[in-house]
Amino acid sequence: MSINTGSWRLRIEWSMGxxxxxxxxxxxxxxxxxxxxxDIFGDGFFxxxxxxxxxxxxxxxxxxxxxxxEHWATPRKNIKECLxxxxxxxxxxxxxxxxxxxxxxxxEMRATMNKNDRDYNAPHTEVVYVYQGEEKDTExxxxxxxxEVDKPRPEWFSKFLLTKALGRR
Amino acid sequence: MLRIxxxxxxxxxxxxxxxxxxxxxxxxxxxxxxxxxIRHERIEGQYQWVDEARxxxxxxxxxxxxxxxxxxxxxxxxxxxxxxxxxxxKLFKVLVPRYTNYPASFTxxxxxxxxFPGRPVPMAVLELKGNPWPPVVPKERDQRNSLVxxxxxxARKDYRQQKYExxxxxxxxxxxxxxxxxxxDSSASTS
Numbered sequence: 001m002s003i004n005t006g007s008w009r010l011r012i013e014w015s016m017g018x019x020x021x022x023x024x025x026x027x028x029x030x031x032x033x034x035x036x037x038x039d040i041f042g043d044g045f046f047x048x049x050x051x052x053x054x055x056x057x058x059x060x061x062x063x064x065x066x067x068x069x070e071h072w073a074t075p076r077k078n079i080k081e082c083l084x085x086x087x088x089x090x091x092x093x094x095x096x097x098x099x100x101x102x103x104x105x106x107x108e109m110r111a112t113m114n115k116n117d118r119d120y121n122a123p124h125t126e127v128v129y130v131y132q133g134e135e136k137d138t139e140x141x142x143x144x145x146x147x148e149v150d151k152p153r154p155e156w157f158s159k160f161l162l163t164k165a166l167g168r169r
Numbered sequence: 170m171l172r173i174x175x176x177x178x179x180x181x182x183x184x185x186x187x188x189x190x191x192x193x194x195x196x197x198x199x200x201x202x203x204x205x206x207i208r209h210e211r212i213e214g215q216y217q218w219v220d221e222a223r224x225x226x227x228x229x230x231x232x233x234x235x236x237x238x239x240x241x242x243x244x245x246x247x248x249x250x251x252x253x254x255x256x257x258x259k260l261f262k263v264l265v266p267r268y269t270n271y272p273a274s275f276t277x278x279x280x281x282x283x284x285f286p287g288r289p290v291p292m293a294v295l296e297l298k299g300n301p302w303p304p305v306v307p308k309e310r311d312q313r314n315s316l317v318x319x320x321x322x323x324a325r326k327d328y329r330q331q332k333y334e335x336x337x338x339x340x341x342x343x344x345x346x347x348x349x350x351x352x353x354d355s356s357a358s359t360s
Contacts, residue, residue: 106211109302
């Protein structure tokens, strides 16, 4: 049952086993006269429900509003070209293609390390990865945890990342 | 003082350890991320999580560097934030020496953007500086010797040369004009 009471449209539900409709459990003697509303609704309680149908225009604006449409319709101007590989990426991000290469290489390097040392007992010194054909017994690597990789070093992965600080030797 | 910009208030992160986990779930997630960062030195994840964990990792390393491993509070902090206890040794024996006299932040955050088509969630890479992995951003190619740049350089030089010559010619003209006017003046005064 629904009824329009001024500003609110209310749906009234009677709880199961409510006695007002049947009148079996009502007290026999009523000291004060009840109001008309109480007479009508009894033990029912109110839910808020939509008062009016949403028009077509409002529904469409809600679902794909003007801001969304604007966002989808305007071309993106923050797309850049990677200077190394030429793939496209967003201006505030790094190049995905270049990073895929790095990720793959990193995983390979990670796989070469001893699993126990890698995952459970982290070495107490710096870890250094030595590729195929590189010197292991240099002074730079003294006292460090050396991991050997069975392949030559990729060209894009330079050996000395701090060349500027070290200078030529 | 941290070396990265952070907000004063903590970021609102929904459902850290599942629904209803609350603030403790959030802290647990942060602990996991910090542990993973110290372990692997480079982790990937959703930008908001990784960015939030960054501050905690920075603070932990900073405290360890300042107070050393004899300080009780710092050791308790390390014990709390590092879920795997072999990493406590790594923190004090590897990372603290690595970052001595280090003016900048200890971590680096790279934005990966969203995968398209796919889930529109911005991802990121968080890494400790000085790690053994290949660099995230490759070196840019040295393009000084490419043909276009050589031609452009030459064109620039030619243009500059022309400019100088024209300026010199103008100056010469001015001087000659002045000389002629001086001669005219002197001749007029004498006559």
